[in-house]
Amino acid sequence: MNLWMIFKVALRAISRNKTRSLLTALGIIVGIAAVIAVVAIGQGAQTMMMSQINSMGNNLIMVFPGSQNPGGVRGGSGSGQNLTAEDGESIARDLQHLVRAVTPVIRSGAQAIYQENNWSTQVQGVSIDFPEVRNWEMASGAFFTAADQRAGSRVCIIGQTVSDNLFPGDDPTGKSLRIRNMPFRVLGVMVRKGSNSMGSDQDDTIIAPYTTVRRVLQNSIFNNVNMLLVSLYSLDDIPVAKVEIGKLLRQRHKLGNNADDDFSTIDMTEITNTIGSITKLMTILLTTVASISLLVGGIGIMNIMLVSVTERTREIGLRMAVGAAPSDILLQFITEAMALSTVGGLIGVVIGIVGARTVGNIQQWPILITESSVVVAFLFSAAIGVFFGFYPALRASRLNPIDCLRYE
Amino acid sequence: MLINIQNLFKVYHMGDTSVNALDGVTLTIAAGEFIAIMGASGSGKSTLLNILGCLDTPSAGSYRLDDIEVSGMSRSQRARIRNQKLGFVFQNFNLLSRTNALENVELPTYYDGRISGKQRKKRASDLLERVGLGSRLDHTPAQLSGGQQQRVAIARALMNNPPVILADEPTGNLDSHSSTEIMALFTQLNSEGITIVMVTHEEDIANFAKRRIVMRDGLIVSGPESAGKETAR
Numbered sequence: 340m341n342l343w344m345i346f347k348v349a350l351r352a353i354s355r356n357k358t359r360s361l362l363t364a365l366g367i368i369v370g371i372a373a374v375i376a377v378v379a380i381g382q383g384a385q386t387m388m389m390s391q392i393n394s395m396g397n398n399l400i401m402v403f404p405g406s407q408n409p410g411g412v413r414g415g416s417g418s419g420q421n422l423t424a425e426d427g428e429s430i431a432r433d434l435q436h437l438v439r440a441v442t443p444v445i446r447s448g449a450q451a452i453y454q455e456n457n458w459s460t461q462v463q464g465v466s467i468d469f470p471e472v473r474n475w476e477m478a479s480g481a482f483f484t485a486a487d488q489r490a491g492s493r494v495c496i497i498g499q500t501v502s503d504n505l506f507p508g509d510d511p512t513g514k515s516l517r518i519r520n521m522p523f524r525v526l527g528v529m530v531r532k533g534s535n536s537m538g539s540d541q542d543d544t545i546i547a548p549y550t551t552v553r554r555v556l557q558n559s560i561f562n563n564v565n566m567l568l569v570s571l572y573s574l575d576d577i578p579v580a581k582v583e584i585g586k587l588l589r590q591r592h593k594l595g596n597n598a599d600d601d602f603s604t605i606d607m608t609e610i611t612n613t614i615g616s617i618t619k620l621m622t623i624l625l626t627t628v629a630s631i632s633l634l635v636g637g638i639g640i641m642n643i644m645l646v647s648v649t650e651r652t653r654e655i656g657l658r659m660a661v662g663a664a665p666s667d668i669l670l671q672f673i674t675e676a677m678a679l680s681t682v683g684g685l686i687g688v689v690i691g692i693v694g695a696r697t698v699g700n701i702q703q704w705p706i707l708i709t710e711s712s713v714v715v716a717f718l719f720s721a722a723i724g725v726f727f728g729f730y731p732a733l734r735a736s737r738l739n740p741i742d743c744l745r746y747e
Numbered sequence: 748m749l750i751n752i753q754n755l756f757k758v759y760h761m762g763d764t765s766v767n768a769l770d771g772v773t774l775t776i777a778a779g780e781f782i783a784i785m786g787a788s789g790s791g792k793s794t795l796l797n798i799l800g801c802l803d804t805p806s807a808g809s810y811r812l813d814d815i816e817v818s819g820m821s822r823s824q825r826a827r828i829r830n831q832k833l834g835f836v837f838q839n840f841n842l843l844s845r846t847n848a849l850e851n852v853e854l855p856t857y858y859d860g861r862i863s864g865k866q867r868k869k870r871a872s873d874l875l876e877r878v879g880l881g882s883r884l885d886h887t888p889a890q891l892s893g894g895q896q897q898r899v900a901i902a903r904a905l906m907n908n909p910p911v912i913l914a915d916e917p918t919g920n921l922d923s924h925s926s927t928e929i930m931a932l933f934t935q936l937n938s939e940g941i942t943i944v945m946v947t948h949e950e951d952i953a954n955f956a957k958r959r960i961v962m963r964d965g966l967i968v969s970g971p972e973s974a975g976k977e978t979a980r
Binding site (some may be wrong): 341344355653654656657658659660661662663664665666667740741744 | 800822823829837843845859903907
């Protein structure tokens with residue numbers, strides 16, 4: 340009996356008991372649908388997270404000023420005022436084999452006003468390397484120049500959110516907005532970046548030279564910055580670069596061997612790892628649930644195949660009488676179980692995709708359905724059919740033809 | 748000899764007692780014979796037919812079919828013999844329900860890789876034509892009368908062109924008119940050279956056969972040796 344014939348006979352046997360077949364396949368349908376949906380949502384989430392992390396910049400290390408302990412009283416992290424833009428320049432210069440670019444960041448909250456519109460946002464004072472460090476391009480206009488940075492010019496670049504709120508339906512480039520009653524010329528608008536992995540809107544910002552922010556907005560005589568953003572050539576260099584930056588800064592800050600660091604470094608891999616382990620846990624949990632459903636589904640198939648063998652004892656006897664060998668009967672019933680589980684698997688894949696899309700639409704969650712997950716789910720459902728169909732098929736193939744023909 | 752049985756035993760064990768359903772049967776059947784096996788119920792005639800049909804194995808003794816020793820064969824080998832050398836006709840027809848006449852007739856070729864799909868259909872419809880059901884190819888058994896169902900079963904038995912047809916009470920479930928039709932068909936097939944071995948307990952049905960064997964208590968009590976050209980009629 341060729342395979343196509345066997346398959347046809349199997350499909351016919353299944354379609355004779357449509358309701359029963361559907362109920363039997365339900366376990367497989369639910370299990371496969373769950374696997375497909377979980378994988379689609381999980382991979383979508385991972386992709387989203389990775390793109391958000393990438394949106395923060397290229398292979399970033401963040402350097403924060405650390406605690407100071409004048410007279411034994413230790414301030415918290417960031418309380419120090421000893422991290423300077425010059426530290427950043429030194430990192431860029433001395434570690435140039437690892438470091439692509441460095442920018443200091445000075446943050447200052449401000450109310451920006453343009454004509455009758457006003458908007459409360461954050462002003463970031465940065466260097467000209469900021470676009471490269473943050474991997475952030477201009478939507479229109481141009482970034483400020485080295486000359487602007489040297490002179491501390493009152494120029495700025497705005498994020499899309501600020502642009503939308505201060506200049507609705509208007510091109511901001513060349514316009515003048517006011518921050519604390521001082522006019523700033525808008526040089527351009529950054530492209531939309533969306534929210535970062537902590538959920539804050541990265542487009543709600545005004546970017547200006549750090550010299551300008553320090554001099555004009557903070558009115559500060561100190562040279563300190565809120566953080567240094569260091570961008571590396573390669574993600575793999577992060578551990579080495581952290582050590583090198585540490586050595587360099589300790590040297591520059593003239594710290595003795597026993598002194599605590601007066602700065603701290605954080606890199607993106609730490610955040611990625613934390614988020615990754617949470618996702619992994621969720622995936623394991625849901626996969627376990629799906630596996631149990633598939634196991635129960637497989638047992639359901641075994642059960643119904645045993646019933647089917649009993650019901651069709653006379654048919655088995657007849658097939659044997661006209662020349663079916665035990666192997667023919669074995670193959671026929673395994674194929675039937677496999678057809679049952681793969682049809683269930685197919686329905687499960689469809690429901691899984693539709694379900695994942697629906698969840699994605701409602702939750703505004705990205706969905707990533709990979710071909711490999713569909714193929715694996717499909718093959719797995721076929722394997723379940725073979726595994727759980729084997730025992731009933733073996734029983735059928737071992738029946739005695741005479742007993743079968745006499746069976747009432 | 749087409750069929751040569753020597754000293755065949757079939758023993759059934761039931762608890763402590765054992766019953767000899769066949770108690771040393773010796774029988775030869777030549778090609779082209781038409782044999783009726785008769786006897787009371789429990790005489791062993793069905794057991795003998797099942798062993799002839801390779802559906803059952805003897806406890807002891809030799810069975811040569813077409814000069815091949817069959818008694819020691821594996822299940823798969825016997826399946827092959829049933830497929831190639833034997834055709835079965837049952838009392839209760841044993842057609843696949845919800846499957847049309849054509850596909851029922853095709854069934855033996857599914858287990859014989861030698862025939863293509865097109866040839867298979869052609870041969871099955873030719874055979875149905877031959878048994879007088881050329882217009883009912885797509886009828887399911889439920890849509891056919893008993894006599895028509897038995898004719899489908901006979902066409903199925905002929906599908907792989909076997910030298911021997913084994914019939915177990917082929918008219919047992921039929922009225923006398925259909926019975927006569929079926930026996931006329933058997934007589935015609937026999938005249939075309941097919942050997943027919945039939946179990947029956949009806950005297951007038953046995954009369955269609957050329958040779959008659961009577962069994963009692965697991966033994967053949969009359970007609971064991973081949974009748975050759977003689978006819979019982």
